[in-house]
Amino acid sequence: MTQPNPLPPLLLAGLTRLLGERLSTSAAVCAHHGRDESIFEAMPPAAVAYAHNAFEVVAIVNLCREHRVPLVPYGAGSSLEGHTLATRGGITLNLQQMDQVIAIHDEDQTATVQPGVTRKQLNAALRDKGLFFPIDPGADATIGGMCATRASGTNAVRYGTMRENVINLTVVTPDGQLIKTSRRARKSAAGYDLTRLFVGSEGTLGVIVEATVKLHPLPESISAAVCAFPSIDAAVLAVVQTIQVGVPIARCEFVDPVAVRAINAHSKTGLPERPHLFFEFHGSDAGVREQIELVQAIADEQGGESFQWAHTPEERTRLWEARHNVYFAALQLRPGCRSVVTDVCVPISRLADCVNQTAADMQKSGLIAPMVGHVGDGNFHVQMLVDGDSAQEVEQAEALNARLVARALAMDGTCTGEHGIGLHKQGFLLDELGDAPVALMRQIKRAVDPHNLMNPGKIFAF
């Protein structure tokens, strides 16, 4: 673990005056904030600041700018791409204590929250409103973090990603301005789309201190089911057809046999170790019945077995928790291992090819590498379990990842459907878009953050 430079004494004094005990230089606290779920070596900050409101964030940003010290915004720390590592030391700004749900406008189907509110917390606050916030990346991430990485997850196929579900953001810019990117109307053509500029900016353009998000009416009827298929190809083709005929499916998740094994061991589910799809259907009673009939017919054609139903809300919760826990379940397939997680997304017409070629490549490698995917979007993940101390294994996993990204790019896909670039995919970003678009991003970064203090070294080295 590299040790960061100590903070300038005047900055330390200023921050302590502002935050008291909410500024920590404890080695344990800094170490905790210097690592995430990625395979990167820890990079701790010199101090961690816990803000309680936007005005404190403005003061912290101003102090850091005056002293030219970098600042890393931090939510739940569930990034897989090294987003929160303090590459150049400085301050990590922990926003978890800014956790107030500020307003729920149920008639407008919007909620305004502080950035530290997690998605589960928001949904708990909505429980008696007949509304829900659909975006679900698995981890109980903060809304601020989900905005910053343009997160999506299991039901983006129906409800969109954070890109489609953020109405406005309040942001502290690198020059210490508190700006609101848009009003609360559902659409607007008022100038550049600053909201979408900050959604997915990974903390490099400012600190998100408030977000207004879209909510959706709880469907009258929800049904979930799992279905085993004879082959990966059959499962993926069933998804492709489901999307192509326009079924408004709410969730449609692929789980490969290795991931099924992990889920069975961790969640005691007893599923056959074959490729599976996990489905969820939302709509009116009649609408859901209609969707199920269509999808069951498509699955039958591909040799899928009868759907196994999760009827009650409790069964449904168990089913999706089993799916969501696959990341941690998989880690237990190889105790002490680390993960290298891939995140390609391709046009759906190429999905079966991409998944099949990748499965063959993984099989040859000998690595344990469960595969799951938000396949309705064309997005899937391989979680390669490696010995973090074995340079050879890490290198092998990275080579497999690079081959997978090249395969996806050749299919006009992206290296990252939802995890973001962070530290890990900067080379892939250049491969994907070419030099000129990335240069344009850097022009914007430089114009907004001329001293390169906001989460430096992420998306691109400056």
Added chain:
Amino acid sequence: MTQPNPLPPLLLAGLTRLLGERLSTSAAVCAHHGRDESIFEAMPPAAVAYAHNAFEVVAIVNLCREHRVPLVPYGAGSSLEGHTLATRGGITLNLQQMDQVIAIHDEDQTATVQPGVTRKQLNAALRDKGLFFPIDPGADATIGGMCATRASGTNAVRYGTMRENVINLTVVTPDGQLIKTSRRARKSAAGYDLTRLFVGSEGTLGVIVEATVKLHPLPESISAAVCAFPSIDAAVLAVVQTIQVGVPIARCEFVDPVAVRAINAHSKTGLPERPHLFFEFHGSDAGVREQIELVQAIADEQGGESFQWAHTPEERTRLWEARHNVYFAALQLRPGCRSVVTDVCVPISRLADCVNQTAADMQKSGLIAPMVGHVGDGNFHVQMLVDGDSAQEVEQAEALNARLVARALAMDGTCTGEHGIGLHKQGFLLDELGDAPVALMRQIKRAVDPHNLMNPGKIFAF
């Protein structure tokens, strides 16, 4: 009409060498490109260039930059906000001849088009594919223009706006780079959202030379109906309830009695001169029946009459053409008049208040001012018919518009739901967002277009 400065002879020679007869300095051609549907005085360019491909656009952008001459991209010329007026003369770049549908990936439900393809042309190309492109601003705008203004229209309530329906753009940047903003996957977290930066940038950041857009499966069943209501309030409340219970309505348009009068006169429709809603329902046969039952029940509660159905595709086309022609139909209510068109959008809980207060304000004014709206989004338009030569009337209309915008902003709404800022709403943009967010937009503009040559004077004066 102000006359532009002539072009530098070397630029003229360079463009002529490149384009031959596709460079025009004819006074008639320049005058035609110097006006749009807005009330602004014409501002013609010094020449109009007709490009046939992206490489010509690169060459034109490079020549203009070398000679520091401004460039105004031009599509169908259907802007209502002065977007295409050549405020500083220079070149207007007409992209209508770049009108090729490059690829339809029906399995992926995407189409890639040149910027001059119009929405009707794209839908004609999709006729036998079982797919359609839903965004429909009324005018047969070009896809490039619709990207540039973040257009939406009648069925954004179900299918989203251009913001949600553009997958990637190919753009010539002010420094002459040809960049593609994203791959063709349906989602991506690869760096800043350059696609959304250009969607709504109104030609100020570069020239869009290609767009990949989402397509949607043609619904199994489509039904359209009109319904008269006893009051504006009743009609708007019926919409608000329809949205709040989550009916996935495809179109939901408010038409006030003055607009009904215009439609009747122009389209021979014989509707009672009362507030109306025009509905369209998309789904399976059963799903559409279910939606209709729900909405009819909601309308009944508000005193709405029985739905009048447009059963056949021809009747439906007639119905929506009548709705779309309301702009030109309204002009005929006062021969020789010009329009001042408003475009506020508010959170739906405030819509009834906003429409009612506006209707009262218009009534007091004595102006003929039909009102229509994409009310499912909270967006509505007042079309004030004024004598363009009467400074007093224009001033009165602008004062009414300013009051309406102030009303919408007080309700956390926006001054423009879909028409954009252009020349007309630059002051309102500042009122809406404040100085700092607009300053941030200008920082971006300056970084990307340091010589301020791309559609200068739009969104903000430099």
